[in-house]
Amino acid sequence: MFLTHFVLCILYTMIIGAVDCFPRKSTLSKLSINNSQNATGHWNSKIQFEHGVVNKQGSPLDLKLEQAIVSSERDDVVLITANFTVPPRSTPPEDYELIPGLGFYKLHKEPENWHTARVMCRKEGAYLEIINSHFELSVIKMLFDRNPTLTDDWRNPYAFVGVSDLQKHKTFVTIFDEPLNATGYSNWHPGQPNYDGNCVVVQRTGQLHDTGCEIKFPFFCERGL
Structure with a gap:
């Protein structure tokens, strides 16, 4: 089980347009964020999280999405936080x-x-x-x-x-x-x-x-x- 926070990735995409976040040495998960601005000036962010299924049955992720506005003297910032709880992997062979x-x-x-x-x-x-x-x-x-x-x-x-x-x-x-x-x-x-x-x-x-x-x-x- 692990917790993934990608607020910083979202902010980073506002600068470069796209980010891929890979947990080190992991073949299980991939987080990608693509950010673009349309003709009317609206920012659109597509966030995709891929989680590999170790066994054929698999199980869904537990997703909690929160949105808040953080105000400061200079600006208001929309803060989006998503927490993914990933189910544990299947038990490895006994000789591991x-x-x-x-x-x-x-x-x-x-x-x-x-x-x-x-x-x-x-x-x-x-x-x-x-x-x-x-x-x-x-x-x-x-x-x-x-x-x-x-x-x-x-x-x-x-x-x-x-x-x-x-x-x-x-x-x-x-x-x-x-x-x-x-x-x-x-x-x-x-x-x-x-x-x-x-x-x-x-x-x-x-x-x-x-x-x-x-x-x-x-x-x-x-x-x-």
Whole structure:
């Protein structure tokens, strides 16, 4: 459940005409506002809120809309406030672990190539892991520590995450097209990336490496709250 306030977005559209507001790292919701002025000088604002349905049954949003006039010495301002209460998501598979404040996590121990790993996460209602903080990295390390032997060869210290430069060589982005340096965590191993591969693994130490997408590694899946 979360509460969305978009009064500031509405005011901002009065200046630039349109705004898209996305909750970070969320594939569930999209808020878009388009503002225009007609021939008579009236301002028209179209506000659209899209909420993805996790399960087929779904449930409607609880919407409360309030309007008020706020007066000051210089002007009167119409203040519109809308509160959306979004129903909780469906329960993830039992083998996902809930980390309060972050989400649900799973380390897939059976190695797969990067593309297959991405599809498998999606089928579970999750996505290939994106590390956004050192706190989130501590969760990754915890799952690694519980599984000291994932493979019996050189791949054992590594697991795929949701980052690649498949779209543009030498430009690493997440599966949501967010630049890696904007995620909050981009700790490359010294000498990395060396651009020998297009996909990214995280090492047990927490450092990132680029590698071949077709090489099979264990991988992390993540799902938001």
